[in-house]
Amino acid sequence: MSGSEIINDMSLQFATVNGTGSQSANNIITKAxxxxxxxxxxxxxxxxxxxxxxxxxxxRANKNGYRARKKELDWVVCMNADTLIxxxxxxxxxxxxxxxxxxxxxxxxxxxxxxxxYPVPFTSLSRDKVPQVKLRKLLVNVLYVGVLAQLLEIxxxxxxxxxxxxxxxxxxxxxxNIDAFxxxxxxAEENLKKSDPYKLTKMSGQxxxxxxxxxxxxxxxxxxxxxxTVLAWYPITPSSSLCESLIGYWxxxxxxxxxVANFAHVQAEDELASMGMVLGAGWSGARAMTATSxxxxxxxxxxxxxxxxxxxxxxxxxxQRMGPSTGLPTRTNQGDxxxxxxxxxxxxxxxxxxxxxxxxxxxxxxISFDLAEELQTLIMVLLDLDIGMNIWxxxxxxxxxxxxxxxxxxxxxxxxxxxDWGRYKDVDGDGVPYRTLPGTDHPRAAYFTRGxxxxxxxxxxxxxxxxxxxxxxxxxxxxxxxxxxxxPITIGKGNKVGLIAYGTSDLCMAEALDQLSAEGVKPDxxxxxxxxxxxxxxxxxxxxxxxxxIDQNRDGQMFNLLNLHxxxxxxIDKLKSIRHYDGTPxxxxxxxxxxxxxEKAL
Amino acid sequence: MxxxxxxxxxxxxxxxxxxxxxxxxxxxxxCAGCGHDSITxxxxxxxxxxxxxxxxxxxxxGIGCSSKTPAYFMSKAxxxxxxxxxxxxxxxxxxLANRTLEAIGVSxxxxxxxxxxxxxxxxxxxxxxxxxxxxxxGVYGLTKGxxxxxxxxxxxxxxxxxxxxxxxxLCSMAILLGCNYVGRSFSGDMNQMVxxxxxxxxxxxxxxxxxxxxxxxxxxxxxxxxxFLNVKKNDIAIHEIGFHPYFETPEVDLKHGEERQVExxxxxxISLKKVSQDHDPTNATEALNMINESKAKGQILTGLLYxxxxxxxxxxxxxxxxxxxxxxxxxxxxxxxxxxFEKLQRRLR
Numbered sequence: 018m019s020g021s022e023i024i025n026d027m028s029l030q031f032a033t034v035n036g037t038g039s040q041s042a043n044n045i046i047t048k049a050x051x052x053x054x055x056x057x058x059x060x061x062x063x064x065x066x067x068x069x070x071x072x073x074x075x076x077r078a079n080k081n082g083y084r085a086r087k088k089e090l091d092w093v094v095c096m097n098a099d100t101l102i103x104x105x106x107x108x109x110x111x112x113x114x115x116x117x118x119x120x121x122x123x124x125x126x127x128x129x130x131x132x133x134x135y136p137v138p139f140t141s142l143s144r145d146k147v148p149q150v151k152l153r154k155l156l157v158n159v160l161y162v163g164v165l166a167q168l169l170e171i172x173x174x175x176x177x178x179x180x181x182x183x184x185x186x187x188x189x190x191x192x193x194n195i196d197a198f199x200x201x202x203x204x205a206e207e208n209l210k211k212s213d214p215y216k217l218t219k220m221s222g223q224x225x226x227x228x229x230x231x232x233x234x235x236x237x238x239x240x241x242x243x244x245x246t247v248l249a250w251y252p253i254t255p256s257s258s259l260c261e262s263l264i265g266y267w268x269x270x271x272x273x274x275x276x277v278a279n280f281a282h283v284q285a286e287d288e289l290a291s292m293g294m295v296l297g298a299g300w301s302g303a304r305a306m307t308a309t310s311x312x313x314x315x316x317x318x319x320x321x322x323x324x325x326x327x328x329x330x331x332x333x334x335x336x337q338r339m340g341p342s343t344g345l346p347t348r349t350n351q352g353d354x355x356x357x358x359x360x361x362x363x364x365x366x367x368x369x370x371x372x373x374x375x376x377x378x379x380x381x382x383x384i385s386f387d388l389a390e391e392l393q394t395l396i397m398v399l400l401d402l403d404i405g406m407n408i409w410x411x412x413x414x415x416x417x418x419x420x421x422x423x424x425x426x427x428x429x430x431x432x433x434x435x436x437d438w439g440r441y442k443d444v445d446g447d448g449v450p451y452r453t454l455p456g457t458d459h460p461r462a463a464y465f466t467r468g469x470x471x472x473x474x475x476x477x478x479x480x481x482x483x484x485x486x487x488x489x490x491x492x493x494x495x496x497x498x499x500x501x502x503x504x505p506i507t508i509g510k511g512n513k514v515g516l517i518a519y520g521t522s523d524l525c526m527a528e529a530l531d532q533l534s535a536e537g538v539k540p541d542x543x544x545x546x547x548x549x550x551x552x553x554x555x556x557x558x559x560x561x562x563x564x565x566x567i568d569q570n571r572d573g574q575m576f577n578l579l580n581l582h583x584x585x586x587x588x589i590d591k592l593k594s595i596r597h598y599d600g601t602p603x604x605x606x607x608x609x610x611x612x613x614x615x616e617k618a619l
Numbered sequence: 620m621x622x623x624x625x626x627x628x629x630x631x632x633x634x635x636x637x638x639x640x641x642x643x644x645x646x647x648x649x650c651a652g653c654g655h656d657s658i659t660x661x662x663x664x665x666x667x668x669x670x671x672x673x674x675x676x677x678x679x680x681g682i683g684c685s686s687k688t689p690a691y692f693m694s695k696a697x698x699x700x701x702x703x704x705x706x707x708x709x710x711x712x713x714x715l716a717n718r719t720l721e722a723i724g725v726s727x728x729x730x731x732x733x734x735x736x737x738x739x740x741x742x743x744x745x746x747x748x749x750x751x752x753x754x755x756x757g758v759y760g761l762t763k764g765x766x767x768x769x770x771x772x773x774x775x776x777x778x779x780x781x782x783x784x785x786x787x788x789l790c791s792m793a794i795l796l797g798c799n800y801v802g803r804s805f806s807g808d809m810n811q812m813v814x815x816x817x818x819x820x821x822x823x824x825x826x827x828x829x830x831x832x833x834x835x836x837x838x839x840x841x842x843x844x845x846x847f848l849n850v851k852k853n854d855i856a857i858h859e860i861g862f863h864p865y866f867e868t869p870e871v872d873l874k875h876g877e878e879r880q881v882e883x884x885x886x887x888x889i890s891l892k893k894v895s896q897d898h899d900p901t902n903a904t905e906a907l908n909m910i911n912e913s914k915a916k917g918q919i920l921t922g923l924l925y926x927x928x929x930x931x932x933x934x935x936x937x938x939x940x941x942x943x944x945x946x947x948x949x950x951x952x953x954x955x956x957x958x959x960f961e962k963l964q965r966r967l968r
Binding site for chain 2 (some may be wrong): 242
């Protein structure tokens with residue numbers, strides 16, 4: 018190739034059939050790129066199916082640290098006959114197509130002249146060169162890792178190290194994978210002539226402090242370190258792996274040599290029951306949680322209202338997927354923001370933490386248990402499928418050494434000191450009352466919990482003044498929460514245009530800001546990390562002429578929530594809504610085009 | 620308003636030194652003569668006689684008339700009036716958080732046999748440690764008299780409507796699901812109910828008691844199969860039931876020829892003296908047959924229908940939870956070591 022090499026800047030897509038074992042091969046290549054020091058961002062676009070439907074795995078490798086999905090594809094690897102023609106069409110001009118010549122549709126000839134083709138007979142290669150008959154179907158994917166590694170000059174030793182670590186204790190698997198990798202590499206070396214400009218080379222300065230994992234396992238680790246002892250859950254994509262990770266950590270680290278556990282997990286009969294168990298456990302003093310998604314959130318609605326009104330510490334992690342209804346269970350979305358914040362009937366508001374980075378999945382999960390007990394309420398942690406199930410780059414986590422904040426719990430001695438205790442009495446003026454735990458050996462410890470109207474002393478009441486007094490105190494508590502939740506993060510100052518995003522939209526924002534600057538729009542950027550909104554949010558809007566609110570849902574739910582909570586017309590008038598809701602993670606180009614388009618239309 | 624307070628007995632105390640008054644609750648707000656209030660009194664007696672510390676008890680319920688009653692007994696116990704039909708899950712969670720608590724759940728037939736059927740079934744499947752009492756009147760009282768799923772076919776509503784659906788028999792169901800302590804009783808039968816509740820407390824796992832408890836306002840008329848009159852007429856007790864708690868020396872005359880005994884995990888013993896038929900309480904098939912046969916005759920068979928305490932491990936035992944309640948686990952007990960924490964991350968590089 019001549020001098021126009023493109024080094025460490027490409028997006029690559031593998032088109033495969035689900036259930037054929039491509040995930041392991043895709044992970045190997047992702048990790049190899051990561052270990053070469055190149056910033057890497059993988060996204061798995063997969064069907065709600067176990068075997069036989071198309072699935073795509075996209076890897077962004079970019080020296081500048083842009084790790085979000087890029088709309089434009091530079092390379093595609095076509096391993097699925099059903100989507101091959103469309104997959105080839107999806108490559109950018111100047112891009113590369115690696116395809117399996119053994120699966121071509123009848124009469125197919127590659128006709129695009131603006132891309133480079135690398136034809137490889139993957140199926141026959143695997144048949145002829147992989148001795149383990151049973152593994153051929155799986156290892157055909159490792160063949161493409163070999164081909165790609167050779168073509169892109171990925172370090173061979175790095176790939177081998179990744180394979181070794183991946184299959185750690187299984188020497189036969191290591192050998193079979195390395196052999197298959199070499200078959201692919203050798204085929205490329207002997208049969209393909211490098212005629213494209215893309216290349217991946219080792220670099221430094223980006224990945225040193227990072228590790229690769231998904232947000233669900235980080236939220237699970239955060240729950241573990243946050244002192245969660247009870248998990249009740251019902252399997253639902255994309256939240257199942259969060260619960261399964263937590264169970265995995267517990268079983269590994271917290272069951273003693275006699276099999277005795279200081280945790281309890283229950284796979285409930287449905288989401289109603291899982292939420293009910295969490296409330297029972299929270300009421301009884303344990304740090305308890307559940308995780309769910311879309312339909313599960315709807316089913317939990319009634320109990321969630323009880324958690325708010327009876328003031329029971331509890332944690333609900335919602336890993337959002339596409340709705341309404343069953344929707345698209347394996348696609349990402351931020352469509353539950355409004356329903357999460359105000360879930361259940363009547364006047365309900367739930368403190369909601371919205372992690373936007375993997376380390377925040379850990380931290381917010383961890384602190385949610387403190388907040389739940391300090392505020393005596395349900396804390397929502399709002400993730401989405403993108404951060405929950407995709408592999409992200411997480412910065413090294415610090416070992417938490419702080420004490421659990423158990424909030425206002427009165428034990429026997431505490432009750433002795435507080436002569437006039439009432440379960441729902443606002444003693445400190447912060448709206449947060451004192452509670453006792455069942456089993457407390459004191460004649461005044463017991464109280465009666467109910468979702469119906471109650472007095473400060475937890476007795477039944479239908480009196481108007483008791484009702485309003487209680488609801489107003491709950492609102493006071495909401496304002497207390499405002500001072501305790503994570504504050505937003507702001508980049509830039511003094512520009513006329515502001516951008517507000519939240520959650521996983523953050524991943525593409527650095528790139529979007531660079532693109533916008535290049536196009537002459539210099540915005541400041543604020544990422545909201547929790548509801549209730551802190552004072553900084555209002556100030557940010559105050560400080561800008563126009564503020565674009567970026568949502569990954571059709572209805573602009575954050576835009577609407579800001580409208581609802583800001584109340585002041587002059588602030589609301591500054592807000593403009595940008596929405597993305599096709600099920601794919603947000604990309605920088607979409608943000609940039611939307612903002613510049615709207616700016617031009619002013 | 621009817622009064623559930625028991626008359627003051629002159630300073631009589633139980634084996635932990637508490638008077639019966641220590642087990643009392645607020646005055647009932649149910650209709651005068653409600654069967655539920657009798658059950659409340661039996662619950663008070665049973666806990667008093669067992670000498671359970673009230674502060675170690677949690678009392679939970681769903682929604683409905685029956686579910687109001689935990690407010691009327693043991694004010695010194697934490698209570699939780701949860702959501703309609705979902706008390707089993709709340710109880711499950713509460714027991715997980717603190718395994719030392721003694722749980723009593725009060726439910727109704729609407730709560731258990733309709734909206735909460737799923738949770739009822741799964742509570743039994745898990746064998747959650749709880750004495751679960753269904754105050755069964757065949758009717759939705761709080762919403763003014765609609766049929767429930769335990770209403771017998773042919774039973775007539777106050778408004779004249781006839782039920783033509785089959786009833787759900789909660790005892791048969793519980794036995795089929797593997798519940799190993801199942802009884803049926805009548806709210807008016809103190810002698811039968813009190814020992815049956817005591818046995819439920821001593822039992823590990825779910826003890827399910829289906830108690831016919833007439834609704835004086837909406838289901839106590841002619842044509843109702845759950846009226847006081849009809850229940851009294853057709854109540855066939857299988858046996859006379861006696862409870863001999865672990866803290867009392869067993870009487871020598873326990874082993875009469877016609878008595879059967881059930882040993883409970885805490886050392887207490889239930890004795891069953893034949894009244895209508897000799898029934899082996901550990902025989903589930905026999906119990907199911909008896910229920911069906913008596914129903915065909917329009918009878919209500921009461922007594923400890925199935926009790927086989929060794930047949931299943933309780934939820935608490937199955938989970939192998941540490942003795943110290945999960946509610947009180949500390950940072951050191953919960954968190955993994957710094958070394959493990961760092962190793963986890965290193966492996967992902």
